[in-house]
Amino acid sequence: MKKPRVVLTRRWPAAVETALAARFDAVFNASDEAFDAEALRAALRDADALCPTVTDRLDASVLGVGDCRAKLIANYGVGFNHIDLAAAAQAGLKVSNTPGVLTDCTADLTLTLMLMLARRAGEGEREVRAGRWDGWRPTQFMGSRVTGKTLGLIGFGRIAEAVARRAHFGFGMRVLFHTPRPVEPAVAAACGAAPAASLEALLAASDFVSLHCPGGAETRHLLNAERLALMSPQAFLINTARGEVVDEAALIAALRDGRINGAGLDVYSAEPAVPAALMQMENVVLLPHLGSATEETRTAMGLRVLANLDAFFNGQPLPDPVI
Numbered sequence: 009m010k011k012p013r014v015v016l017t018r019r020w021p022a023a024v025e026t027a028l029a030a031r032f033d034a035v036f037n038a039s040d041e042a043f044d045a046e047a048l049r050a051a052l053r054d055a056d057a058l059c060p061t062v063t064d065r066l067d068a069s070v071l072g073v074g075d076c077r078a079k080l081i082a083n084y085g086v087g088f089n090h091i092d093l094a095a096a097a098q099a100g101l102k103v104s105n106t107p108g109v110l111t112d113c114t115a116d117l118t119l120t121l122m123l124m125l126a127r128r129a130g131e132g133e134r135e136v137r138a139g140r141w142d143g144w145r146p147t148q149f150m151g152s153r154v155t156g157k158t159l160g161l162i163g164f165g166r167i168a169e170a171v172a173r174r175a176h177f178g179f180g181m182r183v184l185f186h187t188p189r190p191v192e193p194a195v196a197a198a199c200g201a202a203p204a205a206s207l208e209a210l211l212a213a214s215d216f217v218s219l220h221c222p223g224g225a226e227t228r229h230l231l232n233a234e235r236l237a238l239m240s241p242q243a244f245l246i247n248t249a250r251g252e253v254v255d256e257a258a259l260i261a262a263l264r265d266g267r268i269n270g271a272g273l274d275v276y277s278a279e280p281a282v283p284a285a286l287m288q289m290e291n292v293v294l295l296p297h298l299g300s301a302t303e304e305t306r307t308a309m310g311l312r313v314l315a316n317l318d319a320f321f322n323g324q325p326l327p328d329p330v331i
């Protein structure tokens with residue numbers, strides 16, 4: 009029997025590519041260069057399933073391709089704001105993602121950013137590497153204590169819960185959260201977290217604000233100039249969610265004017281472009297969208313995609329359906 013054809017838009021961990029090649033007519037992207045819109049359309053015409061990543065913009069102009077052969081978009085990643093779900097449904101495509109397997113590593117990276125920011129680790133490392141460090145001094149690189157401070161989480165899904173547990177039980181932090189959906193008090197308590205009265209109250213009360221909500225139209229610029237102004241000038245912002253959740257221009261202005269203390273960013277509005285103004289700022293830690301970037305997690309993400317492909321082509325329900 010002919011194997012279903014699946015197209016991967018980027019290189020995946022070798023073990024997963026090997027497993028895919030054994031089960032499917034798998035087309036790999038040897039150059040690992042991002043597909044443009046025309047390459048995405050060609051893949052939708054040519055394959056039974058497309059396996060994209062966050063770098064593939066699957067908007068209506070791509071998904072509206074007339075002679076679409078693909079029936080499934082099996083996304084490599086949990087976030088799906090790069091996929092126009094209405095246009096996918098219109099084109100008769102199902103969509104799956106990879107929840108769960110990247111929770112711990114993304115939470116770990118959130119803590120990495122929090123500690124780097126508060127303890128000025130990026131600045132210190134730059135000093136050492138530049139050969140400028142002239143020895144220990146009592147007043148050098150004085151940062152902010154993390155232990156016992158207040159952390160405000162915007163969004164309270166799996167990753168935020170994992171961050172809360174680490175922050176509360178590991179660093180003795182008071183953890184507040186804000187989310188539009190109901191959260192069982194027992195779930196919050198098990199993470200050492202409590203709901204804030206409002207988003208505004210959370211922003212005003214937190215020493216660290218960390219974003220854990222999905223991207224997309226509903227959360228675009230959720231953190232705008234007005235809301236950033238509610239943060240304390242001593243507070244830090246951390247974003248491992250999606251760049252578009254923050255109004256980057258407003259963030260740059262707040263940092264430039266000293267209205268917040270610093271920002272730790274793993275995601276940007278127009279990735280891979282990073283605003284030049286941010287690159288000049290010492291009180292900003294900039295990472296290249298590393299949240300899930302561990303050997304273990306990237307392999308597990310690929311295996312989740314494989315599970316979704318297997319189920320789909322065996323006529324079973326998708327384990328991780330988005331639509």
Ligand code: DGY
Pocket residue numbers: 061062084085086087088110299300
């Ligand atoms: C995710 O899984 O959504 C990560 O941001 C990588 O796409």
